[in-house]
Amino acid sequence: MRTVDVQLGERSYPIYIGEDLLQQAGNYLDNHHISKQSPVLIVTDEHVADPYLNIVEQSLTASGFTVVTAIVGAGEQSKSMSVFEEVMTKAIQGGLDRKSTVIALGGGVVGDLAGFVAGSYMRGIRFIQMPTSVLAHDSSVGGKVAINHRLAKNMIGVFHQPEFVLYDLTTLQTLPKREINAGLAEMVKHGLIWDKEFAYWCLEHAEELKSVDMTVMGYGLEKGCSIKAIVVSRDERENDLRAILNLGHTIGHAIEAVAGYGEIIHGEAISIGMVGSALIGEQLGGEPGLVDTTRRMLTALGLPTVLPERLDTDRIMEAMMHDKKFQEGSMTFIVPKSIGVVEINHNVDYDLVRRVVEQLKEEV
Amino acid sequence: MRTVDVQLGERSYPIYIGEDLLQQAGNYLDNHHISKQSPVLIVTDEHVADPYLNIVEQSLTASGFTVVTAIVGAGEQSKSMSVFEEVMTKAIQGGLDRKSTVIALGGGVVGDLAGFVAGSYMRGIRFIQMPTSVLAHDSSVGGKVAINHRLAKNMIGVFHQPEFVLYDLTTLQTLPKREINAGLAEMVKHGLIWDKEFAYWCLEHAEELKSVDMTVMGYGLEKGCSIKAIVVSRDERENDLRAILNLGHTIGHAIEAVAGYGEIIHGEAISIGMVGSALIGEQLGGEPGLVDTTRRMLTALGLPTVLPERLDTDRIMEAMMHDKKFQEGSMTFIVPKSIGVVEINHNVDYDLVRRVVEQLKEEV
Ligand SMILES: NC(=O)c1ccc[n+]([C@@H]2O[C@H](COP(=O)([O-])OP(=O)(O)OC[C@H]3O[C@@H](n4cnc5c(N)ncnc54)[C@H](O)[C@@H]3O)[C@@H](O)[C@H]2O)c1
Ligand SMILES: NC(=O)c1ccc[n+]([C@@H]2O[C@H](COP(=O)([O-])OP(=O)(O)OC[C@H]3O[C@@H](n4cnc5c(N)ncnc54)[C@H](O)[C@@H]3O)[C@@H](O)[C@H]2O)c1
Ligand SMILES: [Zn+2]
Ligand SMILES: [Zn+2]
Numbered sequence: 030m031r032t033v034d035v036q037l038g039e040r041s042y043p044i045y046i047g048e049d050l051l052q053q054a055g056n057y058l059d060n061h062h063i064s065k066q067s068p069v070l071i072v073t074d075e076h077v078a079d080p081y082l083n084i085v086e087q088s089l090t091a092s093g094f095t096v097v098t099a100i101v102g103a104g105e106q107s108k109s110m111s112v113f114e115e116v117m118t119k120a121i122q123g124g125l126d127r128k129s130t131v132i133a134l135g136g137g138v139v140g141d142l143a144g145f146v147a148g149s150y151m152r153g154i155r156f157i158q159m160p161t162s163v164l165a166h167d168s169s170v171g172g173k174v175a176i177n178h179r180l181a182k183n184m185i186g187v188f189h190q191p192e193f194v195l196y197d198l199t200t201l202q203t204l205p206k207r208e209i210n211a212g213l214a215e216m217v218k219h220g221l222i223w224d225k226e227f228a229y230w231c232l233e234h235a236e237e238l239k240s241v242d243m244t245v246m247g248y249g250l251e252k253g254c255s256i257k258a259i260v261v262s263r264d265e266r267e268n269d270l271r272a273i274l275n276l277g278h279t280i281g282h283a284i285e286a287v288a289g290y291g292e293i294i295h296g297e298a299i300s301i302g303m304v305g306s307a308l309i310g311e312q313l314g315g316e317p318g319l320v321d322t323t324r325r326m327l328t329a330l331g332l333p334t335v336l337p338e339r340l341d342t343d344r345i346m347e348a349m350m351h352d353k354k355f356q357e358g359s360m361t362f363i364v365p366k367s368i369g370v371v372e373i374n375h376n377v378d379y380d381l382v383r384r385v386v387e388q389l390k391e392e393v
Numbered sequence: 394m395r396t397v398d399v400q401l402g403e404r405s406y407p408i409y410i411g412e413d414l415l416q417q418a419g420n421y422l423d424n425h426h427i428s429k430q431s432p433v434l435i436v437t438d439e440h441v442a443d444p445y446l447n448i449v450e451q452s453l454t455a456s457g458f459t460v461v462t463a464i465v466g467a468g469e470q471s472k473s474m475s476v477f478e479e480v481m482t483k484a485i486q487g488g489l490d491r492k493s494t495v496i497a498l499g500g501g502v503v504g505d506l507a508g509f510v511a512g513s514y515m516r517g518i519r520f521i522q523m524p525t526s527v528l529a530h531d532s533s534v535g536g537k538v539a540i541n542h543r544l545a546k547n548m549i550g551v552f553h554q555p556e557f558v559l560y561d562l563t564t565l566q567t568l569p570k571r572e573i574n575a576g577l578a579e580m581v582k583h584g585l586i587w588d589k590e591f592a593y594w595c596l597e598h599a600e601e602l603k604s605v606d607m608t609v610m611g612y613g614l615e616k617g618c619s620i621k622a623i624v625v626s627r628d629e630r631e632n633d634l635r636a637i638l639n640l641g642h643t644i645g646h647a648i649e650a651v652a653g654y655g656e657i658i659h660g661e662a663i664s665i666g667m668v669g670s671a672l673i674g675e676q677l678g679g680e681p682g683l684v685d686t687t688r689r690m691l692t693a694l695g696l697p698t699v700l701p702e703r704l705d706t707d708r709i710m711e712a713m714m715h716d717k718k719f720q721e722g723s724m725t726f727i728v729p730k731s732i733g734v735v736e737i738n739h740n741v742d743y744d745l746v747r748r749v750v751e752q753l754k755e756e757v
Contacts, residue, residue: 110478114542121544149513152537152550173516180479180485186516187551 031247033254035170036262040190044170044254046247050078050197051084051159056090058130060194063155067128068095070120074103074141077135077161080203086132086269097123098289101142105291108142108176110185116146130155136162136208141186144174148189156191161200163212164296166250167219169194171261171271188266196250201241210266210331211296213238216249217326219256219305222273225369228326229254235329273371275281276363277302280386283348286338293333301330301389303356307365309377316367323365324393345386346379395615399417400626404554408534408618410611414561415448415523419456422494425556427519431457431518432485436507438467440497441525442524444567449498449523461487463504469655472506472540474549480510494519494556500526500572500658505550508538512553517684520555524642527562528578528660530614531583533558535625535635546646552630560614566603574695575660577602578641581690582667583620586637589733591616599693637735640727641666647712651704657697664696665753672729672749680731687729688757702703709725709750710743 030047032336045057063069065187069089078100089096099119101107120131131154133376140158147156158169173188201209213231216238220228233240235243257274264270281302284293294302307315307323324334348361362377405596409421427433433453437446442464442547453460463483465471484495493523504522513518520532539550565573577595580602584592594616601609621638628634645666648657657665671679671687688698694719713724726741 114474117542118544121542121548145513149549149551151548152552175516178481178485180482184515185481185513187513188516204481256578295428313567375632 031251031391033251033258035190035258037172037190037265040172041245042193044194044196044258046196046198046251048197048199048243050195051081052087052088053202054159054195055088055090057195058089058094058157060091063094063130063157063192064128065093065095067130068097068123069127069130069132070097070099070123070133071132071144072099072101072116072146073101073102074107074136074139075133076103077139077200079198081134081161085132089386097125101139103138105138105177107138110176110178111249113142113145113176117141117150117225119148120150125150125154127154127347132157132159133255134159134161136160137165137168137177140165141169141174141183142176144172144191145186145236147178148187150220153189156189158191158194160194160202162301163201163209163246163250164203165353166196166212166253167215167257169196170254170257172265195277198241201246204241206239206331207294209241210280211237211294213302213330214296214300214327214332216253217330218274218276218299219253221303221323221326221365221368222276222363222371223256223260223369224252225367227256228368231322232326232329235331239331265311269373272361273363276371277304277306277314279349279360279362280305280345280382281387282347284336284340286348287344288337293337297333300327301334301336303327305385305389306333306363308388309381310365312381312385313364313374315365321366322368335392336386338390342383342386342390346383349382368369394601395611395701396616397615397622399554399622401536401554401629404536404629406555406557407661408512408558408622409562410560410562410615410618412561412563412607413662413710415564418449418450418523419452419454419458420460420557421559422453422521423456424667425669427458427494427521428454428492429457429459431490431494432461432487433494433542434461434463434487434489434510434529435496436463436465436480436503436510436523437498438465438471438500438503440467440567441503441564443554445498445525445564450588461489462465465503467502467504469541471502473666474540474542477506477509477540480506484510484514486684487603489514489518491515491518492661493645494521496521496523498523498525499529500524500619501529501532503549504529504532505538506540506737508536508553509550512538517553519680520553524558524560526568527565527573527610528579529612530560530576530617531579531621534618534621536629537677538664539566562605562607562611562614565610568605570603570695571658573603573605575658577694578660578664578667578691578696582618582638582640582663584686585623585638585667585729585732586727587620587733588616589731591620592732596693597689599695603695612627633737640729641668641670642755643724644709644724644746645711647709648700648704650712652701657701665698665700667691668698670727672752673714673726673727674730676745676749677728678740679729683729683731686732690695700750701755704749706750706754710747713746
């Protein structure tokens with residue numbers, strides 16, 4: 030078992046990473062003094078419920094907890110106001126009170142949704158993450174929780190740190206290949222922004238990571254979580270440093286929006302976005318070979334690095350435009366200087382970005 | 394101009410109370426370093442917009458702020474998920490960003506709604522309260538913001554402290570009589586839980602309060618805000634002490650729910666509820682005359698102290714039942730011992746409460 034400590038003063042919490050942890054969920058809640066007087070709500074999705082909900086429920090019940098469950102549809106559309114309201118209804122009907130706890134059992138979608146429920150139910154109750162996707166190593170660190178507004182993603186939310194994170198690697202065995210690879214995009218991102226050695230480690234262990242070798246995956250997730258934890262603990266509220274976690278995300282979000290959510294999934298979109306960032310980096314005087322190395326890493330992890338021709342450049346530029354600064358001709362980008370080193374550049378030129386989006390469509 | 398300081402460490406903020414303050418709104422924002430680069434959203438309701446929105450908007454525009462407005466329907470039904478979503482839409486369409494500020498211009502409904510928008514827009518942006526009702530002296534202190542779930546009031550929200558509160562007494566001149574009196578219920582409540590002298594002061598100045606004499610009202614609101622500020626600063630997150638602010642509210646909320654929201658308004662319901670609490674207090678050995686004095690104070694302030702016969706006792710008891718503790722035969726009540734002194738009693742008996750609800754129906 031590996032443990033990563035997220036240092037946030039009185040809001041600090043541990044991430045437990047290991048195999049077959051869900052069976053012991055009840056013990057972990059016990060050790061963290063979760064109240065047995067008040068019902069616990071497990072939020073999960075239809076794909077995750079089938080193999081894992083019973084395991085968690087049984088473990089909790091055996092430890093003497095009263096369990097209420099809410100199973101939502103799989104996918105991004107569950108981060109909506111209406112699903113949020115439904116889960117709130119379950120919480121109320123299940124008799125949750127201010128001493129209750131919400132458990133997110135699932136990927137990033139369930140984590141974000143359940144986290145916002147926990148953060149706003151009776152003005153905030155306790156929260157536990159039990160991530161089941163690779164991507165969730167990212168979303169379960171840092172306390173950002175949110176749902177989407179129909180006009181913009183992650184628009185409605187709060188900062189709400191969990192009591193602890195219980196990361197059962199065994200669950201990753203049922204995660205679809207495409208989702209595994211997408212999650213690896215965020216893993217290697219943590220190397221690209223902070224730790225050259227780890228970025229290269231991801232490249233070297235790409236095959237074991239893709240096939241979910243428990244030891245290798247365990248180390249990768251520990252390292253990914255640790256890097257995110259360091260960044261977050263230095264800037265919990267995203268005043269400055271934390272922005273580097275958005276490497277590849279400005280272009281990535283625009284790609285997701287224009288492709289239609291779900292067509293190109295988040296990890297894939299930011300994979301292409303990180304190549305875009307590398308292109309910007311090279312053109313702003315970054316280390317030669319930056320783009321090639323970045324592409325090599327992402328390709329090894331089974332990720333796309335080329336923007337499909339059919340996605341209109343103007344629409345992608347437009348999707349980035351809701352950033353007001355961009356309308357004045359330049360915007361903020363996380364720009365790589367070399368593998369493992371990025372800078373926050375507040376003055377990246379519109380025309381440069383447009384050129385880069387065009388270049389992203391060129392087959393390599 | 395009077396100023397009350399709400400002491401909450403780095404979340405401390407001032408409440409400015411005085412006449413004709415809205416005309417100077419722009420200066421106040423300036424003094425508090427509110428960003429002019431990012432749009433400011435004013436949330437208000439249809440009754441308040443007409444006389445006051447222009448004044449605030451002009452003052453802000455004159456000071457160089459970009460203003461976006463959202464006018465919601467008047468009344469409790471605006472604290473709903475759907476109105477919340479509409480205000481979020483205005484915020485997004487108006488281009489609000491993380492440096493933006495939300496202003497609540499109105500009574501407690503607008504304060505709670507706009508506060509939750511501010512608390513959850515992009516995971517929390519700045520917030521300013523400009524209360525226009527007497528009751529809002531209560532709701533604008535303490536940072537509790539929330540909307541209602543169709544199954545329960547104030548269920549969805551967060552703690553989100555404002556940058557400052559600008560309380561323009563002049564606006565109270567257009568507040569309907571019934572709303573003035575309802576707000577005075579919370580004012581005298583602050584005396585009843587904490588400050589005997591202030592409770593008697595409210596009784597002695599009942600006529601000036603009801604007719605909104607500026608000097609008297611200014612003092613009353615200052616005092617009411619100060620007491621609430623002291624309680625909140627000792628227990629921001631309602632772990633214990635803060636519960637005393639709920640004097641009369643357990644029975645009060647049940648009355649509101651059973652009568653149908655709006656039939657008996659909040660201040661009226663808690664007025665009856667506070668008589669109920671006094672009845673409980675007397676029966677648990679409190680100061681003799683507690684009930685009479687409480688009734689005298691509330692009657693002087695134009696508030697009801699008798700429960701309408703048509704409200705079924707069983708339904709009122711049932712409405713209190715969602716409190717799990719009650720199901721086991723007893724529950725937590727704020728119980729007066731004498732005027733100005735209350736205790737938190739975790740073991741008030743079901744049968745006693747039921748008897749008191751019956752007694753509340755007896756004409757006096
Ligand atoms: N809060 C943050 O800091 C943060 C950071 C990054 C991403 N996110 C959010 O995370 C979301 C994406 O997360 P995700 O990629 O995990 O998406 P997800 O939760 O939708 O999971 C992807 C798919 O895999 C399925 N799945 C998950 N675990 C499984 C398992 N063990 N076995 C079988 N199927 C499984 C899900 O049902 C879903 O169909 C986005 O909404 C994004 O905004 C949040
Ligand atoms: N957050 C808290 O700590 C807290 C505390 C107490 C109450 N509350 C909430 O406050 C709400 C009740 O507040 P309220 O009584 O101010 O209700 P309100 O905001 O609905 O105002 C009452 C009525 O008066 C009108 N009005 C307000 N100011 C006016 C003015 N100056 N001139 C003319 N009309 C005016 C409104 O349009 C409305 O019709 C409830 O939703 C309650 O839950 C919150
Ligand atoms: Zn991401
Ligand atoms: Zn009240």
